[in-house]
Amino acid sequence: MKPTVVNLMRYLGGLAALWGIAYVINGITQAGAYVRIQVNPAAGTADQLRLSGVNMPYGVKLDTDQLPVHAWGSTVLEQALSRGDVLLAGLCAFAGALLLERLLMTFLQGRPFAPGNAAKVGRLAALVVVAGVGGPLLPTIAAWMALNRTALAGTFTAAYDFSPVPPAIGLILTALAVFIRSGRTPEEELTAPRLSRTTGS
Structure with missing residues (x-):
């Protein structure tokens, strides 16, 4: 019988994938309404944008912190992509849970x-x-896409929420993979192709 933690891992990974799919589908159903996007003020416009509503066209409103913008008249693709990070994270979490299950x-x-x-x-x-x-x-x-559609590309630039943590974790895992690979015995090296064909791993 598999340990409880292994079963829990697969369960949580499946929930993450389902949540990501449901979240994107919910956004698609709101096509035509507001889409929430993350932006940065373009060079030279930050001081002007501190005054709420200045030069904002109809159907666009600015949040107080200036970074999230809600643009009216969204397309299906805009809604799906605006939530695509959650979907991709959920799918990767599910695939990762399956891999971790076998590793554990x-x-x-x-x-x-x-x-x-x-x-x-x-x-x-x-x-x-x-x-x-x-x-x-x-x-x-x-x-x-939303900035170009609403003619705000000159006022804002699309923000990219980059974090150095995932690449760092990826490097650590890569180093771990190299360590595991180097720790295999000569017997394991000789039998690996045969095991791969018979077990499908």
């Missing part, structure tokens, strides 16, 4: 250097980077 089982069996573990950790690193770096790029594209 080998660790609990006392086989941390089992054939295929290094590749699984490498895939985990890729998932972290895709979710953490590629995910925030989707709302940025939505912001760029």
Whole structure:
């Protein structure tokens, strides 16, 4: 029987994926209404934008902190992309949970250097980077589309919410994958291709 933590991991990963899908579908149903985008004031416009409502066209309102903007008349693609980071994070979390499940089982069996573990950790690193770096790029594209549609591209620029944490975690996981790969015995190196064909790992 699988340990409770392994089952819980798969359950939470599935919930994350379902939440991301539902969140995007909910946004798509709001196409034509406001879409929330993250922006930065363009050079030379920050002082002007401190006055709420200055030069704001009909259907656009500015929040108090100046970064989130709600643009009316959104398209389906804008709504989907504006929430695409949540969807991508959920899907990557589900895929990562499945990989972690297999990794944990080998660790609990006392086989941390089992054939295929290094590749699984490498895939985990890729998932972290895709979710953490590629995910925030989707709302940025939505912001760029909305700014061009509302003729605000000269007033704002699309914001990209970059964090160095996901790339750092990806590098750590990559180093761990190299360590696991280097820790395999010659016998494991010889049997790895045969095990990959028979187990599908």
